[in-house]
Every structure is written in C-alpha cells, then in structure tokens.
Amino acid sequence: MAIPAHATTGERIWYYVFRFLVALVFIYLVFPILTIIPLSFNAGEFLHYPLQGFSLRWYEDVFASGQWAVAVKNSLIVGVSSMILATVLGTTAAVGLNRTNFPGKGLLVALLISPMMIPLVISALALYLFFAKIGLNDTYLGIILAHTILGLPFVLITVSATLQGFDYSLVNAGVSLGAAPLPVFFKIVMPLIMPGIVSGAMFAFATSLDEVVVVLFIAGPAHRTLPLQMFSGIREHLSPTILAVATMLIFFAGLLMLTLEFLRKRNERLNAAAR
Numbered sequence: 001m002a003i004p005a006h007a008t009t010g011e012r013i014w015y016y017v018f019r020f021l022v023a024l025v026f027i028y029l030v031f032p033i034l035t036i037i038p039l040s041f042n043a044g045e046f047l048h049y050p051l052q053g054f055s056l057r058w059y060e061d062v063f064a065s066g067q068w069a070v071a072v073k074n075s076l077i078v079g080v081s082s083m084i085l086a087t088v089l090g091t092t093a094a095v096g097l098n099r100t101n102f103p104g105k106g107l108l109v110a111l112l113i114s115p116m117m118i119p120l121v122i123s124a125l126a127l128y129l130f131f132a133k134i135g136l137n138d139t140y141l142g143i144i145l146a147h148t149i150l151g152l153p154f155v156l157i158t159v160s161a162t163l164q165g166f167d168y169s170l171v172n173a174g175v176s177l178g179a180a181p182l183p184v185f186f187k188i189v190m191p192l193i194m195p196g197i198v199s200g201a202m203f204a205f206a207t208s209l210d211e212v213v214v215v216l217f218i219a220g221p222a223h224r225t226l227p228l229q230m231f232s233g234i235r236e237h238l239s240p241t242i243l244a245v246a247t248m249l250i251f252f253a254g255l256l257m258l259t260l261e262f263l264r265k266r267n268e269r270l271n272a273a274a275r
Contacts, residue, residue: 090155
C-alpha cells in the first residue's frame with residue numbers, strides 16, 4: 001500500500017522504517033534456508049563455502065539410491081492417504097460444527113484441534129502405546145492414521161474459516177426445491193468452500209511430509225519416510241544428498257505457498273463478485 005499524500009513527516013519516516021524492519025526480519029528468516037541450496041550443487045563432499053564446482057551428482061544419488069526411492073514412495077503413500085482422510089473428516093466436522101449449536105461445542109472443537117497444541121513427542125508416545133495394543137505399530141495404516149490425526153486440525157480450521165461467510169439460505173433453497181442433503185452439499189456447498197478444502201488438504205499433506213517425531217516412534221525399517229531418512233542420514237553420515245532432498249522440499253513448499261496464495265485471491269474475487 002502506497003503512503004498517503006497527506007501523511008505527516010513522522011508517518012512517512014515510520015512508513016519506510018517499518019518496511020525496512022520487515023525486510024530485515026524476512027532476510028533473517030529466509031537466508032539460512034537459502035544458503036543450503038547452492039551447497040546441494042557442490043561437486044565436493046564437504047558442506048562448506050566456497051563451492052568446489054558445480055555438479056548434479058547429489059540429485060542423481062537421490063533418484064539412483066534405493067533407500068531414498070523407498071523413502072519417497074513411503075512419504076507419498078502416507079501423505080496422500082492421510083491427506084484424503086484428514087480432508088474428508090475435517091470437512092465433515094467443520095460443516096457439522098458450523099451449522100449447529102449444542103452444549104459442549106467449544107470443548108469438542110478444542111479436542112479436535114488439540115493435536116496442534118500438544119507437543120509432538122507426547123502425541124507420539126501416546127500413539128505408540130495405543131497402537132502397540134492393537135497391532136498398528138510398524139504398519140502403513142498406523143502411520144496414515146497418526147498423520148491423519150495431525151493433519152485434521154488444519155482442515156477443520158481452514159474450512160471453518162471459509163464457512164464463516166457462507167450463506168445458508170442457499171442450502172435452504174436447495175432443500176425446499178426437493179434436493180437431498182448429499183446433492184445439496186456436493187452441488188451448492190462444496191463448490192463455494194472448495195478453496196478452504198483445498199488449502200486444508202495441502203496443509204495436511206505438508207504436515208505429513210514434514211513429520212518425523214511420530215514416525216520415529218511407530219514406523220519400522222520398511223516404512224521409513226523421507227523426513228525419517230533425512231534424520232537418520234544426519235545422524236549416521238552427513239552427505240550433500242540430504243541437502244539435495246532438502247532443496248527439492250524447499251521448492252515444493254514454495255509451490256504449495258504459491259498455490260495457496262492463488263486460491264486466496266480467487267476466493268476474494270468470488271466473494272467480491274457475489275456481493
């Protein structure tokens with residue numbers, strides 16, 4: 001936003017000082033992440049500057065190594081499956097909670113979003129002890145269910161935020177015309193809240209792709225995900241291959257953020273057109 005033409009001298013000074021401080025904070029947060037990107041193209045095996053040449057050998061190692069290929073496959077299986085489950089359950093919960101009022105609603109919402117606030121190590125230990133009794137440790141299903149629990153709050157929050165401005169008279173109009181509840185949801189409600197659903201799904205997938213603590217507790221050797229493989233590599237043998245994987249994850253996260261920004265602007269345009 002441009003500075004107003006009638007702004008005082010103090011307001012003009014604060015305008016530029018504030019933006020300078022924001023730029024400093026941004027550089028402070030982003031610069032350490034960006035420093036690892038050039039190192040992933042380093043021809044040498046040592047993680048230091050100056051670089052010893054340009055090479056793609058570490059990216060080739062990611063795709064040629066069986067361990068990394070298995071880790072990527074496991075992360076995709078777990079991430080996509082938990083994203084679908086979290087999206088379905090979170091969207092259903094958000095629609096139900098935002099449509100009705102009942103005693104204990106606030107407590108139920110707090111319970112559903114509690115995985116965001118409870119330390120991961122506590123959640124991991126609780127899931128490990130619970131899954132051990134029902135035989136879900138060291139299984140794909142156990143990891144998927146655990147990541148679904150961690151991703152569901154993000155879907156619930158984003159969809160609930162989208163529903164805040166939803167006009168329920170549209171639902172009543174559909175019902176009054178003889179439509180069943182499911183067609184009303186899929187043809188009226190779902191298209192209007194789709195940006196929130198997609199945003200929540202992407203957050204759930206990113207949460208699964210980034211999670212390592214719970215996997216450390218409940219995953220076995222055959223179910224190593226990408227973050228767990230990176231964690232193990234840092235402990236056992238620090239290789240630039242890990243930086244290559246980290247660089248790919250950085251670009252993937254950037255793509256997710258751009259997609260979320262696109263959806264946010266699209267939602268704003270739809271809301272403006274509706275008004």
